[in-house]
Amino acid sequence: MNENKRHQCSTTDGNKMKKFRCTSYEKHSVTHFEDLANELILEVFDNLDTYQIYQSFFHLNIRFQNLCTHANLSIQVGISSVSKTTFQRYYNDFIAPNKHRIQTLHLSNPFIIDFFVSLSEDITRCSQLQTLTLCNIEYGCRETVLAAAAYLPNLSSLSICVSSQSDKITIYKLIFQLPILKYCKMTFQDQGRDSLKLLPIPINSSSIIERLVISDNYDFCDIDTILSYVPRIRYLSVRSQNLLVMRDILGCLVIFNDLTHMSIITNCLSPISTEEFVKKHSHRINVLHVSSGWNSTCTQTWENSILSYIPYLDASELNHSASLFYNRMMEIHESTYNYPISRVLSAYQRFFTHEPMSKEYLHEIFCSIQPHRDKVFKFVPDFNMTTCQCRKEPDCNSIKHIIINSTAALPNCSKYFPKITELTLHDKAIIQRKPYLMDDLRRILPLVQLTKLTMNNIFYELDIFINILQLTPNLHTVTWISIKNTPKDLLSLQESKAYQLVSKQNQLCPRVQYISLGPSDRSLDATVHYLLSKINDATLHLFLLRIRGASPHWIKCWKDKIESHEVLYDYSTKVIGSSFYLWWGD
CATH class of the missing domain: 3.30.110 (Translation Initiation Factor IF3)
Structure with missing residues (x-):
C-alpha cells in the first residue's frame, strides 16, 4: 500500500517537474517568480489564502490582477485579523466584484458580517458558496443568515457558534431546512439551558445531513428528536463542554446495524432514559459502549435489563467509574467526529491496531496507529507512554500541538516532538514543578518554533509566562484563561533579568x-x-x-x-x- 502511494506521489511530482523543465528550456531560464507561466502561478495560488494572494500580488501589475481573479481560482474568505481600513480596501478591490465565486466563507469578526448580510448586502450573492462558518455574530443576524442560506444552491458544510440569546428551536428548524447540507457543527454557549421538547417531530424530513456535531448537553429524548430530522445521518456526536464532576457523566458510544455512529457525552442521562432509548432502538443497535460514574451496586439490574433488549449484540460494554475508558472514548470522539466535510469526502490509507485492556475493563480498543488528523498529544495524570500499544510509538513528526494536563507526567516522557507549534498548559499544580518546567519543556519540544500558547487555570504564575516568552520569539497568539490574582511580587518580577530581557526582545506586543x-x-x-x-x-x-x-x-x-x-x-x-x-x- 505504501509502495503504491509512493509511486503515485512520485509520478505526480515527476509530471510537475517535466512541466516546469519544459517551460524553462523552451523559453529561458526562470530566475524570477513573474517569469513563470500563468498555469504554474495559478498552482502556487491554489496553496495560498485568498487574502495572501491579494496582499502580495494584486497591486503588482495588470497581469497579476487578472491572475488573482482568474476563473479557475477558488476564492476562500477567512480573514479576521485585519484593520477596518485594510479590509475595506480588500473588499472593494477583490471581494465585492467576485462574491459570486466565493466557495468558503469564515466569518468570525463581528463587523465583517455586515459586508455580507445587511440592508444593502445579501449573502445569496455568494451563489457558489460551499462552506460557511459563523462565529461572534450578533443576535438576529445569525437567524437572517440561516434563513438566506436556504437559497444557496451549493452550501454543503456549516459550522456555527450560537450565543445564549438565540432561540435554539429556531436555529434547529432553519438548519434542518437547508436543502443540500451534509455536514453541520453547532456549538451552543449556554449549554443545557433548554431542551428540544418544543421542536416538533417532523412527518417527513428532507434533510440530507450525514454528519452532525453538537456541543450541548442533551438527554436521550432530545437525541431522538434530532434523529427524527436527519434520516440520512451517518455520524452524530453530542458532547457537553461544561462537564466537571466525573460521577455525573455518562459516555455512550452506539453503532447501529447500518453503521451509523453515535457518540454522546453528557450529564443529562439517567438509567431510565438510557434504558428507554436502548429499548426503542434495540432492533438497530449493533455495538454499545456505556461508561458512567453511577454507583455500580445500584445498576446491576439496570444492566441486565439493557442487555435483555439486545440479545444479539455484537459487542457491548457497561462499566462504571471507568475513567480510563471514558478518556479513551473522548479521544475517539475527537479523532472521529471533529473534522470538516472536505476530509470526509476523501479517501485515506489507514492502518489499525487493537489494544487489550486489563481485566477491570472487559473490552478492547480498536484504533488507528496512523490517524489522519491526530496532531495533538496530551500529558495526563499517571500517563505512561510505554503501557499503551496505541501510543507506544507515537508519530512524533506529525504532532503539532501538545496539551499538558499534568506537568508531573513530563519526566516520564522519553520522546521529542520536533514539529510542535502550539502549547497548552492546563495544570493548577504547575507551581509544584516550576523549578523544572523549562528544562522539561526544552527536552521534549523546540520552544523557538511555538506560535501559539494557551495558559488555562494558571491563576497567577506570571513568572512562568515570562520564562516561556523569553524562549519563544515566534509567538503570535497568546491565550490566558482564569487570571484570578495579580502577583504580589510584581515589582520584583519587573526588575528581574528575565523580564528585562523579554521587554527588549519581545516581538509579540508590537505585532x-x-x-x-x-x-x-x-x-x-x-x-x-x-x-x-x-x-x-x-x-x-x-x-x-x-x-x-x-x-x-x-x-x-x-x-x-x-x-x-x-x-x-x-x-x-x-x-x-x-x-x-x-x-x-x-
Missing part, C-alpha cells in the same frame, strides 16, 4: 492585532486607556478590541469617551450579548 479582555474591577479602565493611547508604540498594529462581561454603564461611558475625545477616527462599535467590540482603521 498584536486583537486583544480580548475579561472584566476587572481594578484595572480595566486603565488598560483600555493604555491600549487606545495614540503615543503607545507597543500597540501600533492593534485594531480590534473585545471587552467581555462589560456592563451597559461601562459601555456607554467608553462610547462617549471615544466619540468626544476623538481617540479614534475611523472606527465601529458593536455590543453582542455582554461583549463590547471596537474595530478601527490603520
